[in-house]
Amino acid sequence: MTVTTPDRPQVAPESATATTTYREAVREAIRAAMRADDRVFLMGEDVGRYGGCYAVSMGLLEEFGEERIRDTPLSESAFVGAGIGAAMAGMRPIVEIMTVNFSLLALDQILNTAATVLHMSGGLFNVPLVIRMATGGGRQLAAQHSHSLEGWYAHIPGLKVVAPGTVEDAGGMLAPALTDPDPVLIFENALLYNREGPAPDPERPVDLVHAAVRRPGRDVSLITYGGSLHKTLEAAEALEQSGISAEVIDLRVLRPLDTETVLASVAHTHRVVLIDEGWKTGSLAAEVIARIGERAFYDLDVPPARVCSAEVPLPYAKHLEEAALPSVERIVAAARKVVGGG
């Protein structure tokens, strides 16, 4: 796998396992979890007969029945709230929200209850709930369907927030999320569902703790997560052609942040670019840079840079949407500028 410790940055070893898609990896992880544990059930809009809006749960209804693959009324607050209640009373629910924009209808449940009940019950009631949702733009679904709000959720103490960027993490992160006693939000960038990659390997379980060094490098740290990971790896490839060695850090876990892996990278590259599909102002990218500033200011040779989404509602038209999202070209340009002296 891909998880490294700060003192041993390394590339993901080439996997001998079969390849699969991100979508299938999530589906098989759900299937395995449901076979292994009667307490696990899936609930959300169109997850049953329809197989999920992104076809993640296709075929699961036939295997597990409608009690455990539960189509719900269109009530985000209701199915998240019911998931919280079920989790407090012994179940291990997986709640699917169609898209991150719709999760705002359940924000009260997520923040005011899921994230606070452990505190409010003096440690008595955990909320072992997993909430999965699609996030991100690039599909021409416009300004109420395409945003990247995972950084908002990462702002909230009491939540664990993960953003699998690889097929292996997409499948591998579900099991530790379900065994975690705290609520875990899994953000699946919708552009990744068709992506192929090495399938998760049960022999190499992943954790919800560490960032991963996806590509080692010397000259600049490109720090990213989720849907921007592959753009960043592509950018690193392009930079290599022009003699710039970029290290790519995949944050993977947005809360709690693995600050040590970030600092270890910056300590040897001395230059950093954050790539974050969220809006720049008040972003996760800002938080990572703040941490670098607090703890590794003198490791930096030049000011850090950010490649984020334009601060606009995400446009509908293809070329306008592309103009708003982080791109390989913008990442390359930002890295060149940083390496060139800022």
Next chain:
Amino acid sequence: MEPLRFIAEDGARADPFPLSPEELTRGYREVVRARVFDERALTLQRQGKLSVYPPYKGQEAAQVGAALALDPGDWLVPSYRETAAALACGLSMSQAILYWRADPAGWRYPDDLRVLPFYIPIATQLLHAVGVASAGRYQGEDWVALTFIGDGGSSEGDFHEALNFAAVFQAPMVMVVQNNGWAISVPTEKQMRNPRIADRAAGYGIPGVVVDGNDLAAVWHVTREAVARARAGEGPTLIEAVTYRVGPHTSSDDPGRYRSADAGAAWLARDPVSRLRAALEGLGVWDDAREEALRAEIAEEFAAAVREADAAPEPEPQQIVEQVFETMTPDARAAWEVLRRG
């Protein structure tokens, strides 16, 4: 729909009467306990020994009657108004005092007490009750969830989502609306066009019952029937308990700013405590000596609870980060060290 009533304001009992003399005696004991706790808690608050406290004077029968309809193993999912229900479900007075003293030790109930924390966002808890109720079905348990809401809360989206969700899945639960006439300063007639909240049940295809909320026998009876239906797999029930908030919204509220001093005068004649005592006296099972003994016993229970609460150790500052996640994150650990050192 006229509210169902079994005890008239003068204590006269309807025939047939749904409770045995023993049940009525037990109910009276709990109602007096609730009244004593509430009055003295408000006094403690005025003395600076409790934090903000939401009194429930006048609503004791609505809460106690419903709570007594539960069996061991059932769940209570309360809002902040329901200290009386929690006491009737087994929460100790000392625990309740610590809770409203804002002491974390008070938030942690005994492990086997199936009472969730008092919820502050309005109506959110109804959805947790749906989840708790469903979790029993999944696990082959026959528990029922009892939850409460107020007339103001019935305007929240979560109220409607919960009714629909519970109805669709036939969740084994009972929702009691304490229609106490006021949502802080807004009277029921400005809250809704149709003031009969129980009517709304029909819109969701579930039974709705309206009951005199100041009549313990009536509340207990209809809740017991609703609990039995839920346990038998016949789904949820909406109960509207018509009552009156005699006191302020919370200890921070001054009702004199929005209602005349005699606004609730008619309700004093419908007081749930004196009405119940009159019924017991009519049955020939109550007299001044018994009353005196009960009052002395409860006064001592409260005094002992205060002593116990006062003996609780002062919470340590570092406790604030101990129950955000089940296991402290590296950031939380760092904060813990700083707080411990003071």
